[in-house]
Amino acid sequence: MITPLTHTEPPTVSRRQFLQACLVGGGLAASGFSLLHWFSGPRLSAQTFIGQAENYEADFAILIRQGLKELGVTPSEINGKRILLKPNLVEPHKSFSHINTHPLVVRGAVDAFLHLGAASVVVAEGPGHRHDTLFVLEESGLADVLYEDRIPFQDLNSVEGVTRPNLGGHTKLTTLTFPLVVQEVDWVVSVAKMKTHHWAGATLSMKNFFGVMPGNYYGWPKNVLHQAGIPQSILDINATLKPHFAIVDAVIGMEGDGPIMGNPVQAGVLVMGRNLPSVDATCCRIMGIDPHKIEYLRKADQWLGPIHESLIEQRGESWRTVQHPFALVPEIPAHQGIRLSL
Secondary structure, three states, X not given: OOOOOEEEOOOOOOXXXXXXXXXXXXXXXXXXXXXHHHHHOOEEEEEEEEEEOOOOOOOHHHXXXXXXXXXXOOHHHHOOOEEEEEEOOOOOOOOOOOOOOOHHHHHHHHHHHHHOOOOEEEEEEOOOOOOOHHHHHHHHOHHHHHHHHOOOXXXXXXXXXXXXXXXXXXXXOOEEEEEHHHHOOOEEEEEEEEEEEOOOEEEOOOHHHHHXXXXXXXXXXXXXXXXXXXXXXXXXXXXXXXXXEEEEEEEEEEEOOOOOOOEEEOOOEEEEEOOHHHHHHHHHHHHOEOHHHOHHHHHHEOOOEOOOHHHEEEEEOOHHHHOOOXXXXXXXXXXXXXXXXX
């Protein structure tokens, strides 16, 4: 499981609480997590942090350090660690801040981990839509930041791979091939972008790891994974990779026909956490999307982490105070019926 998680002992349940739980029973049952388990067994719980940033002039290093502290990430835990940051680089558009993880958010994450004593930080990505990774890197504006700060970058599409047994079992793939660098680091961190998605409904920290799968093994746009099933591949990748942390750039996100053709929307926050399903569930609620209606999150619930609101302890801002419902496209099947009811 994506660690660390805590187990919450079941509380004494009143008749009213039981009936209220029955109202969400459909979502729980669909995830394979029964009402009996809900009331009788220990449940996974997690924490997420929401920090406000009105624009990209914010001090992201300080904001991310605040989030790490609130989430219990101490200097002793990071000291001497090798950190891999995986941003979301999709298309080469420097002027469109809603498409790629913003370079200044990446810089803030680098600074925050180095401040806590990390031995090294490497930024790595394998874009799915473009064969020329360096072109995407340069046009996104991230190349300038990495050059100025002397931060190394790895093109994950062309590196040597290491094959591991598929620990998820949701696709028919028996093994998954990751870039060798994941064995050479101590922490793998998703630095994702908050977007709606044409096929998955929402793309956040878990979906971001499609870009860690080498293109020279999985093709473009990672078509082996698309053919195996997008929600299923998301689950298998995260179950096998076991990422350590997530930072989602939602200062400006994308609504509508994402992850490329949508429109910018200012949500004004970063969302962070150790557990990726709980981070993505929180992001969905900010977006006005019901996480139980997103297939991969529903199936991740109480397996890879919690998505139920009552099991996610919120640090920083409340998602309710920063909620900014993202526009959905009624004609897109993955957008139908996923709106969060308040």
